[in-house]
Structures are given as C-alpha cells and as structure tokens.
Amino acid sequence: MAIYEITADRLRELEETSYAKAGVKERNDLQRLLRMQVEVISPDTLVIAEEFGEWTEGSRRIDLLGVDKDANLVVIELKRTDDGGHMELQAIRYAAMVSAMTFDRAVEVFSGYLNKIGSNTDAREALLEHLDWSEPDEDRFAQDVRIILASAEFSKELTTAVLWLNERDLDIRCMRMKPYQDGEKILVDVQQIVPLPEASAYTVQIREKERRERKDRAERYSIRKRFWTQLLNYANTQTDLHSNISPSEYHWIGTGSGVRGLAYTYKLTQHTSIVDLYIDLGVGAKEENKQIFDTLYAQKDQIETVFGEPLDWRRLNDLKASRILFEMNGGYRDDESEWQPIIEKMVDAMIRLEKALRPFIEKIKTSV
Missing domain, CATH: 3.30.1460 (Yope Regulator; Chain: A,)
Structure with missing residues (x-):
C-alpha cells in the first residue's frame, strides 16, 4: 500500500525505501528516537531501560523495556529488516526472563537508565506517578508481560506465529514502520498490523472469555x-x-x-x-x-x-x-x-x- 501526497493536480506517490538505503540505523536512530517517543508504537508506556540484559546467564539485550499503565512490563524489540527475522522468538525469551521482576527491581533498573541518559528524575516517584499509585503494589505489578515488535515489514511466518501465540494468551503486537523517501526527507508509516486495530477490542474480549x-x-x-x-x-x-x-x-x-x-x-x-x-x-x-x-x-x-x-x-x-x-x-x-x-x-x-x-x-x- 503506497503513500501519496495530494498536490493541486494529482496524487504523487512517495517512494518506498529501506532503512539501510536511507542510512537509518537500528540502534543509533530508530531505538534512540522511539525511547523518547515510545507512544508512537506503545501508548501509555514508560520506558525504564534500554539495551537491558542483566540476566542470570546469556548476553542478549532487550532493545527497550517499559511499563504500561496497567503495571504490565512491555518488551519492545526493533528490527530494520524487511521481514522481522526471528524477532518474536527473541522477544518471548526476553519476556520470560523479565517476568519475575518486582517493583523494587524495576525502580533499580529505571534509576540506572535515568542516570545513563543524564536525568535527575526520581525513579521511584516517576514510576508511581506513571501507574497512578501512592504506594507500590507488588501483587499488581508485572502480572503480565506484553510484547511489541516493530519492523519495516513482517514475514507471513512471523505474523502466523504471533497470531497463534496470541490465541494462547500471549499479548504480542506487530507494529509495521515502513520508511518512505520524499526528497531529502524520510517519512515513516506506522501501522499496527497484528492484531488489526479494529479487531483489537474484540480480540481482547474473546481472549478474556477463553481464559475464563x-x-x-x-x-x-x-x-x-x-x-x-x-x-x-x-x-x-x-x-x-x-x-x-x-x-x-x-x-x-x-x-x-x-x-x-x-x-x-x-x-x-x-x-x-x-x-x-x-x-x-x-x-x-x-x-x-x-x-x-x-x-x-x-x-x-x-x-x-x-x-x-x-x-x-x-x-x-x-x-x-x-x-x-x-x-x-x-x-x-x-x-x-x-x-x-x-x-x-x-x-x-x-x-x-x-x-x-x-x-x-x-x-x-x-x-x-
């Protein structure tokens, strides 16, 4: 599906491009911009870590780790590739690894992230304010882990796997961020493709019914x-x-x-x-x-x-x-x-x- 500019006499199709061709890097550009504007792909989310990899074992890292308004952890995985690679498998591993995170541990992680980006914000108070809590509630914190996958495109194999996993109570969303070239400008078309936005509420209701x-x-x-x-x-x-x-x-x-x-x-x-x-x-x-x-x-x-x-x-x-x-x-x-x-x-x-x-x-x- 192309993007067009409306001009006085015609619809001008914008040129589809790739991040590599446009010189946009995964970590230095996409990740950096999204950590500051994570609402582009995950509304109501507070980023508490970048390149988080403090595992008991293993060296892989979560691109961005957040907490949503419902106190769920949000694992965000980014790819510049045109098919998403095997990012869903990586993200599931990451979700499992952080699933036992407590509120106090999240505050420690968030504090380290704030120090890294040069912010003097109090991590504990910022997290409480985001959750609209006056005091920590460990029974409600991190009861679930949501996954956001962001890529220029997704393969059929990946979206099929995500749909199947969502039917089994996981919460994974595929956000397509397709780049376009308009002269010197690089534009990004951001679309949620799994689950389809118009079906999201219904899908959540069905999943909750099946869970019950x-x-x-x-x-x-x-x-x-x-x-x-x-x-x-x-x-x-x-x-x-x-x-x-x-x-x-x-x-x-x-x-x-x-x-x-x-x-x-x-x-x-x-x-x-x-x-x-x-x-x-x-x-x-x-x-x-x-x-x-x-x-x-x-x-x-x-x-x-x-x-x-x-x-x-x-x-x-x-x-x-x-x-x-x-x-x-x-x-x-x-x-x-x-x-x-x-x-x-x-x-x-x-x-x-x-x-x-x-x-x-x-x-x-x-x-x-």
Missing part, C-alpha cells in the same frame, strides 16, 4: 476429582462395587455389572447427583438394549419395592442406550462442607439400586 473458560474448566475438573476421591474413599468402606476404579475429572464414574454393556454409574452436575444402570451394548445393539430395558421394566414394581423409592425409567426410544436412574439434590458445586451427606446418599442409593437389580441382571447374564 479455561480457568473454569480446570477448576471444574479439579473440584470433581476431589469429590470423586472423597466418594470412592467412603464407598469402599460400604461396598466393593466400585473398588476397582480411580477418581476421575469428568462428570461420571462407573463400573461393570457383570454383563457386558450394563454399567453402574455415578453422575454429577453442579447441584444434582445421579446413580443409574446405563444400558449400552455398543454399536448396532439398539434393539438389544431396548429388549434388556423392557425385561427389567417388566419387573418395575418389584425392583422399586426393593430399592425403596420410585426410579426414573428412561427407555430413550430415539437413542441407542437406555437408563434406569435415581436423581438426588446435591452436586460438586455445593459447599465442600456439605459433600459428605451428599456422598452418603449417593452411595446408599447405589447399594440399593444394585441390590434391587441384581437378581434380574443375573438372569440376563445367563441368557446372553
């Missing part, structure tokens, strides 16, 4: 595994029905009944729990599943008398499987202090269900 969903999913899996662990520990003191299985992260655990395709399962939702006999002999066995269900349903009154309560008989005519279940209040999202009574009800219901169905399943076992 992943966190909720991980939390849900962890809670359910704790619930099943507690249930199996208790169940194994009452019956050996599920003694051969391990806790699961999923919403159900089950064990065989002695007949292929018939399983006794515990199931959980957030605030309800279920015990059931699940009937599914596998692919192509729909009719056989329904026949087994009908055989048991013919003994419904006797089964429910032994069980002690009405059961929910689900033939599920349009589906392959069938179920005989009992549903109760109480699930894994109830307070953990209330889990034990829920678990005791579930295990009691499972023992009663297995006892009520056992003689009829034995008959099915001998007939298959």
Whole structure:
C-alpha cells in the first residue's frame, strides 16, 4: 500500500525505501528516537531501560523495556529488516526472563537508565506517578508481560506465529514502520498490523472469555476429582462395587455389572447427583438394549419395592442406550462442607439400586 501526497493536480506517490538505503540505523536512530517517543508504537508506556540484559546467564539485550499503565512490563524489540527475522522468538525469551521482576527491581533498573541518559528524575516517584499509585503494589505489578515488535515489514511466518501465540494468551503486537523517501526527507508509516486495530477490542474480549473458560474448566475438573476421591474413599468402606476404579475429572464414574454393556454409574452436575444402570451394548445393539430395558421394566414394581423409592425409567426410544436412574439434590458445586451427606446418599442409593437389580441382571447374564 503506497503513500501519496495530494498536490493541486494529482496524487504523487512517495517512494518506498529501506532503512539501510536511507542510512537509518537500528540502534543509533530508530531505538534512540522511539525511547523518547515510545507512544508512537506503545501508548501509555514508560520506558525504564534500554539495551537491558542483566540476566542470570546469556548476553542478549532487550532493545527497550517499559511499563504500561496497567503495571504490565512491555518488551519492545526493533528490527530494520524487511521481514522481522526471528524477532518474536527473541522477544518471548526476553519476556520470560523479565517476568519475575518486582517493583523494587524495576525502580533499580529505571534509576540506572535515568542516570545513563543524564536525568535527575526520581525513579521511584516517576514510576508511581506513571501507574497512578501512592504506594507500590507488588501483587499488581508485572502480572503480565506484553510484547511489541516493530519492523519495516513482517514475514507471513512471523505474523502466523504471533497470531497463534496470541490465541494462547500471549499479548504480542506487530507494529509495521515502513520508511518512505520524499526528497531529502524520510517519512515513516506506522501501522499496527497484528492484531488489526479494529479487531483489537474484540480480540481482547474473546481472549478474556477463553481464559475464563479455561480457568473454569480446570477448576471444574479439579473440584470433581476431589469429590470423586472423597466418594470412592467412603464407598469402599460400604461396598466393593466400585473398588476397582480411580477418581476421575469428568462428570461420571462407573463400573461393570457383570454383563457386558450394563454399567453402574455415578453422575454429577453442579447441584444434582445421579446413580443409574446405563444400558449400552455398543454399536448396532439398539434393539438389544431396548429388549434388556423392557425385561427389567417388566419387573418395575418389584425392583422399586426393593430399592425403596420410585426410579426414573428412561427407555430413550430415539437413542441407542437406555437408563434406569435415581436423581438426588446435591452436586460438586455445593459447599465442600456439605459433600459428605451428599456422598452418603449417593452411595446408599447405589447399594440399593444394585441390590434391587441384581437378581434380574443375573438372569440376563445367563441368557446372553
């Protein structure tokens, strides 16, 4: 995409050039100018270091290191090349290296930078003022590291990698700084190309939604595994029905009944729990599943008398499987202090269900 000058009689195209051809150097020119006007590529950012490389090991250096208004660190990597090289890989290494920086360490780094450029500004007060804090807040400082990549152009491989990384919760922006020649003047067209500015807000919302969903999913899996662990520990003191299985992260655990395709399962939702006999002999066995269900349903009154309560008989005519279940209040999202009574009800219901169905399943076992 070219840049044009509007004249009285035409649009005059400006000549695209390169930094090398224009005699613009990466460190002495681009980096020097951007450290003084970092808002050109990273608004609301305070530069706290240049050529920062105080690592435990390694000799590479961050071109510019900043802090944004949200107290996130900002790693800025600059390249004069026409494709960006492998700058995203370098920047990710740098981000990892500075990710543990504390507020006090940032003040030390900033103070050294201010001394280097001949400024008498108090580093601590300047950083607090930038963050609009009256006192340091270590719990909020450097909770994330953002990455800004600035280059004359970016290869497709680089932008593809950045898009993929951003989908996985990194925050990397590609700022294209394309140089143009206009006589003796060198002009720079600065554009954010990843993510596209018009999509940035939406992208952030989607990323935040996905982050919450992943966190909720991980939390849900962890809670359910704790619930099943507690249930199996208790169940194994009452019956050996599920003694051969391990806790699961999923919403159900089950064990065989002695007949292929018939399983006794515990199931959980957030605030309800279920015990059931699940009937599914596998692919192509729909009719056989329904026949087994009908055989048991013919003994419904006797089964429910032994069980002690009405059961929910689900033939599920349009589906392959069938179920005989009992549903109760109480699930894994109830307070953990209330889990034990829920678990005791579930295990009691499972023992009663297995006892009520056992003689009829034995008959099915001998007939298959």
